[in-house]
Amino acid sequence: MDNCAPLVTTRSQRMILKNASMRQACCWCALALCLLVAGALKAQTPDPTPLHAPQPGVRPPLSPFPRFEDWSFLRDPSLRVEAYDRLKFIPLNDSGTNYLTLGLEDRTEFQYLNNNDWGAGPQNVTGDVVERLMPDIDLRLGNHARVFLTLAFDEFTGKYPLPGIDKDIADGHEGFVEFGSNLHNPHPGWDVAVGRQEVVLGTGRLVDDNEGVNVRSAFDGVRAGYDKPRGRIDVIAVKPVEINTGAWDDAPDPGVTLWGVYASNLRWSPRFLSDAYFLDYDAKSSMYGDQSGREQRRMIAGRYFNRLPGEPPRAGFDYNVETVFQWGSFGTRSIRAWGAEANIGWTPPGEVWRARFGLQADALSGDNGTPNRLGTFNALFPRGAYFGPKFALIGPANLLDVQPHFWFHPLENVTGDLCWIWFWRESTNDALYSFENVPLRPANPRDARFAGSQPNLEIRWAISEHFLAALNLAGFVTGTFLRQSPPSKDIGFVNIGLTYRF
Numbered sequence: 001m002d003n004c005a006p007l008v009t010t011r012s013q014r015m016i017l018k019n020a021s022m023r024q025a026c027c028w029c030a031l032a033l034c035l036l037v038a039g040a041l042k043a044q045t046p047d048p049t050p051l052h053a054p055q056p057g058v059r060p061p062l063s064p065f066p067r068f069e070d071w072s073f074l075r076d077p078s079l080r081v082e083a084y085d086r087l088k089f090i091p092l093n094d095s096g097t098n099y100l101t102l103g104l105e106d107r108t109e110f111q112y113l114n115n116n117d118w119g120a121g122p123q124n125v126t127g128d129v130v131e132r133l134m135p136d137i138d139l140r141l142g143n144h145a146r147v148f149l150t151l152a153f154d155e156f157t158g159k160y161p162l163p164g165i166d167k168d169i170a171d172g173h174e175g176f177v178e179f180g181s182n183l184h185n186p187h188p189g190w191d192v193a194v195g196r197q198e199v200v201l202g203t204g205r206l207v208d209d210n211e212g213v214n215v216r217s218a219f220d221g222v223r224a225g226y227d228k229p230r231g232r233i234d235v236i237a238v239k240p241v242e243i244n245t246g247a248w249d250d251a252p253d254p255g256v257t258l259w260g261v262y263a264s265n266l267r268w269s270p271r272f273l274s275d276a277y278f279l280d281y282d283a284k285s286s287m288y289g290d291q292s293g294r295e296q297r298r299m300i301a302g303r304y305f306n307r308l309p310g311e312p313p314r315a316g317f318d319y320n321v322e323t324v325f326q327w328g329s330f331g332t333r334s335i336r337a338w339g340a341e342a343n344i345g346w347t348p349p350g351e352v353w354r355a356r357f358g359l360q361a362d363a364l365s366g367d368n369g370t371p372n373r374l375g376t377f378n379a380l381f382p383r384g385a386y387f388g389p390k391f392a393l394i395g396p397a398n399l400l401d402v403q404p405h406f407w408f409h410p411l412e413n414v415t416g417d418l419c420w421i422w423f424w425r426e427s428t429n430d431a432l433y434s435f436e437n438v439p440l441r442p443a444n445p446r447d448a449r450f451a452g453s454q455p456n457l458e459i460r461w462a463i464s465e466h467f468l469a470a471l472n473l474a475g476f477v478t479g480t481f482l483r484q485s486p487p488s489k490d491i492g493f494v495n496i497g498l499t500y501r502f
Helices: 009-017 023-036
Strands: 098-114 128-141 145-156 168-180 189-197 219-228 231-242 256-269 272-288 291-305 316-330 333-347 354-364 399-411 414-424 439-441 450-462 467-478 491-501
Touching: 272 316, 291 333, 333 399
Parallel strands: none
Antiparallel strands: 098 128, 098 491, 128 145, 145 168, 168 189, 189 219, 219 231, 231 256, 256 272, 272 291, 291 316, 316 333, 333 354, 354 399, 399 414, 414 450, 450 467, 467 491
């Protein structure tokens, strides 16, 4: 459900750089919504469907990060209707059972952030350009084996790149071999992947690919699963990959290990699904406040919902509730922490302006100052933009928040998301955190809880099957706690991006 643990100070610092808010931006967000009319959902706005997309329902979506992707239908020459099909299916034997699939994502974004870290961080008045180029190759050897490789070239042209978050000149992002009973089936039975790979569990609240930022996350290790239509069970044993800014120098973090069992999408009835999981996190050196020590944190959690992740909204009521309890030790202190999240929504009937009205709330524990006990929640490796589609500033620890959402789909190839988030500290004895539990502001002897509010507006436009444009406006209006811990200037954030995929 959240995130904060110590991985590398870089990721958290970098998230701080990628943030923004200011009262004008807030007003613009609300105004833009009125002009566009419309509806909202949650962290990552769904990709719209391109107009006149070829072979709908047959051709998989273009992405270099597929959990499941099957291009074997192109074995039939009559189904090759796109110029790129010769790259999506390159047969290696006469029967076409062994073949290569090539893919690529090139994403360019311009972003402007004023009053970084509410005025405390380095400022760049000209804005930044971030570029991500990720080619991939997928080798299929019949139905039972594959080799997958993704390279990453992440560039940042601004004055203040944050290592591990904005820039990584060149590295192998993924490289794994996978075996399974039928890897051309979305529910393959058993499958095992060994090597460097992205790992996303559930909705990505504790383990995710960090898509909200420029440099995505990966892990080295093993993931074994059993997947049937009524649910999936995964066993993972991995180490997070440390992101370094040089070329071909990323390596697994020797000080951090994660293992666990995750059961997902368990179907108890058509209207009730659930996830259940256990994770064990071990970091040889962590820091909370001014204390450091070994962190051994275990957690058990459940998620309860009625729509599958990524499923487009349909008329009616939907819900997603997730709870986590954590225990273990940090140095000589015991750990007792918890987190809970609920997201409920309603989609009215009709096809003219498809919309979803939603409300999300999070409660993530903070430390209450007990000498022998640590109460700060650790969200491990969550999605990069935890609150809102793109703007990443506050991390999920010691926090209470409420978020009205409005998701809208005015055209087949246009989607949008508007939300406004209000933040409070859960414990007044604990800090306000960025990601990886790095304090943005230390605990304040005053008892103010309200940190401020953050509006977000995202519009995504599928120009064609290969080009996707996105506009993000966000901001942060400071509250009582931040005004008691200056500097406390309001923040404004603009991000305009264009993604090309084949």
